[in-house]
Amino acid sequence: MRFATLTRQPDDPLLKIIGQHAADPRPDKIDLGVGVFRDEEGRTPVMTAVKAAEARLLETQASKSYLGPEGDTGFVQALGRIVIGDAVPSDRYVGLQTPGGTGALRLTAELLARAGVARIWIGSPSWANHAPIYRQAGVEPAMIPCYDLTSQTFDLEGLLAGLNGAAEGDAVLLHGCCHNPIGIDPDGTGWAAIAERVVAEKLIPVVDLAYQGLGDGFDSDAAGARTILAAVPEALLAYSCDKNFGLYRERTGALFAITPDADAGAVVLSNLLALARANWSMPPDHGAAIVRIILEDEALTAEWRDELETMRQRLESLRAMLAEGGRIGTVDLGAVAHGKGMFATLPLSPAQVEWLRDRHAIYMAGSGRINIAGFNVTAVGRFHDALRDMAANEVA
Numbered sequence: 001m002r003f004a005t006l007t008r009q010p011d012d013p014l015l016k017i018i019g020q021h022a023a024d025p026r027p028d029k030i031d032l033g034v035g036v037f038r039d040e041e042g043r044t045p046v047m048t049a050v051k052a053a054e055a056r057l058l059e060t061q062a063s064k065s066y067l068g069p070e071g072d073t074g075f076v077q078a079l080g081r082i083v084i085g086d087a088v089p090s091d092r093y094v095g096l097q098t099p100g101g102t103g104a105l106r107l108t109a110e111l112l113a114r115a116g117v118a119r120i121w122i123g124s125p126s127w128a129n130h131a132p133i134y135r136q137a138g139v140e141p142a143m144i145p146c147y148d149l150t151s152q153t154f155d156l157e158g159l160l161a162g163l164n165g166a167a168e169g170d171a172v173l174l175h176g177c178c179h180n181p182i183g184i185d186p187d188g189t190g191w192a193a194i195a196e197r198v199v200a201e202k203l204i205p206v207v208d209l210a211y212q213g214l215g216d217g218f219d220s221d222a223a224g225a226r227t228i229l230a231a232v233p234e235a236l237l238a239y240s241c242d243k244n245f246g247l248y249r250e251r252t253g254a255l256f257a258i259t260p261d262a263d264a265g266a267v268v269l270s271n272l273l274a275l276a277r278a279n280w281s282m283p284p285d286h287g288a289a290i291v292r293i294i295l296e297d298e299a300l301t302a303e304w305r306d307e308l309e310t311m312r313q314r315l316e317s318l319r320a321m322l323a324e325g326g327r328i329g330t331v332d333l334g335a336v337a338h339g340k341g342m343f344a345t346l347p348l349s350p351a352q353v354e355w356l357r358d359r360h361a362i363y364m365a366g367s368g369r370i371n372i373a374g375f376n377v378t379a380v381g382r383f384h385d386a387l388r389d390m391a392a393n394e395v396a
Contacts, residue, residue, distance in 0.1 A: 013366060014128075021363045029361035030382065032374040035180070035342060036248055037214075037311055040376045047246045049304035053293040057286075067285055069276040071097020071254075075288040078295035079254050083209065083239060085219075087226035091262045094269040096276060097283045100251035101210045101240025102129065107255050108206050108236045109137035110275045111268070112171050117204065120171040123147070123159050125345065125367070127180045130173060130208075139171070147182045149347040149368070152335035154184045160197050168202040174228060176209030176237075177221035178341025181369040185215065185340060191224040195231040205232060210240040213308040214315060215340035218244075233260045241291050243342070244308055250287030315342060318372050318380065325384040329391030333384075345369045355395045360386040 017033040036044045070076070076095040084093060098104040112120065112134075120134050124143040131141040144162030146155040163172065174194065179185055186194060198205050205228050212221045229235050234257075241252040257272065259265040276283070294300045323337035336344050348356075348368035356362040362383065364370050375383065 017363050017365065020357070024361055024363075026361040028382065030363065030374060030379045032362065032364040032370040034374070035371050037243065037246065037315075037342065037373045039314070042376065044246065044248070047304060047307045049294050049300050049307060050245060050247070050290055052300060052303070053290045053297075056293055057289050061289070064285075066282045067097075069096070069273045069282060071283040072285060072288040072292055074296070075292040076254055078292055079239065079241075080256060082218075082295065083212065083222060083225075083237070084229060084256065085222065085226060087230040088258050092260070092265065093256050093258045094265040094272075095254055095256040096269070096272055097288050098238075098253040098255050098276070099280055099283050100242055101208065101238050101253040102133070103251070103280065103283070104238035104240070104253045104255035105130070105133050105206075105208060106137070106279065107272055107275055108238055109134045109139055110279075111236070111257075111271060112204070112206075113138040114271060114275070117169060117171050119167070120173055120206065121163060121166055121203075122173045123162075123175075125181060126173070126175070127208075134173075142166075142170075147184065147345075149182075149345055150330075150332065150335075152182070152184060152332070152338055152344070154179075154182070154186060154190070156186060156190045156193060160193060163197050163201055163203070166201050166203055169204070170201075171204040171206050172198060173206045173208060174224075176207045176212065176225040178211035178215045178343070179339075180210070180341070181343045181345045181365075181367065183336075183339030183341055183344045183372075186224060188223065188227075191227040195228050198228065199231055205229075205235045207235065207237045209237060211243050211341045212239075213244040213305075214312050214342060217312065218305065218308065229258050232258065234258060241287065245287075245291055245294070245304070247287040247290065250290070251284060252287030252291060315340075315372050318375050319344075321377065321380045322372070322375065322383070325380075325387065328384065328387040331387055333387075342371055342373050343369060344372060349396060352390060352395050355390060355393075356386055359389070362386055 021031045080095050119140050121142045123146045134141050146158040207225045209225050215221045237256040239254045242248045257268045259268050294304050319337050323334045325333040331346050346368040350366045353366050
């Protein structure tokens with residue numbers, strides 16, 4: 001009866017919010033919790049370039065046989081060219097397909113543990129799943145507070161000072177763009193300073209690039225990652241296609257490892273393939289095949305980039321509308337305009353989050369994280385009114 005020794009684990013807070021929102025009968029409810037892109041009508045559409053690629057795949061795919069633990073190598077190569085660009089010579093990096101960006105992060109954790117890395121430094125707050133992924137693999141997360149929710153700013157000096165406590169060979173996790181859950185990224189000068197500190201302390205950077213194209217633009221959103229990768233002999237980059245290709249349920253991602261030379265790359269790849277084999281054996285093919293078809297076709301690539309830019313502009317517009325509310329009580333919405341991508345975290349207490357849910361049917365994470373794409377024009381105005389009502393009632 002070994003199962004009797006187990007203890008019940010707490011429910012995932014986000015999944016609980018999803019259930020509560022689904023059960024709420026109020027017609028004007030607002031879901032700011034689930035991290036998916038939505039259009040003005042609240043739909044998460046399939047991109048037209050994806051539909052076209054799927055149609056082509058249906059007509060031409062001759063087999064459903066296994067691909068191997070490396071996945072779709074054409075997908076990995078095409079993705080590497082547009083993500084890493086010329087920041088690192090192609091003979092200095094290797095890659096493989098993973099089940100989403102989370103699968104890529106899990107492989108980074110297991111590879112670091114196998115290489116004897118005991119600790120990874122993470123700017124706080126971070127995505128809620130980051131620390132558990134590394135802890136489960138035996139790499140201890142060390143958190144560095146470096147974001148101010150009230151002013152919606154990134155504390156570069158705080159991060160750099162925190163890294164002074166790192167030991168040679170430690171890893172450091174960096175959000176490539178569109179920080180989740182804050183939405184505030186370093187600028188070019190900040191990225192250069194981080195790269196300099198990483199080199200000086202001889203750290204291994206792990207870049208989580210999950211929202212490329214949803215911040216300042218596709219190439220601009222890769223600039224920080226490329227600055228880091230170009231500066232170091234070794235690095236890992238976990239990539240997700242879930243958001244910028246809208247392939248959420250297809251779980252489409254990749255992991256790239258930067259190494260000193262091709263021989264070292266072959267050794268690292270052999271370890272990654274062994275780890276992948278022991279985790280999921282072979283990755284799912286459908287999403288990667290879609291991305292490969294898009295990236296190998298000039299017209300489809302142009303169509304996808306246009307659609308992605310429309311998504312980016314929607315997020316930017318919603319941020320601007322949200323910021324027009326200015327300061328309401330203790331919340332300065334004007335600062336939200338400085339952010340990028342899908343997420344922002346407002347300085348709200350759990351009691352205030354609960355009050356907004358109960359009184360106004362506005363659902364968000366208990367931390368105050370909101371999905372900008374969960375708004376439409378009407379919902380932004382309702383959110384402003386709800387915050388005013390909360391301030392008037394002095395809810396703390």
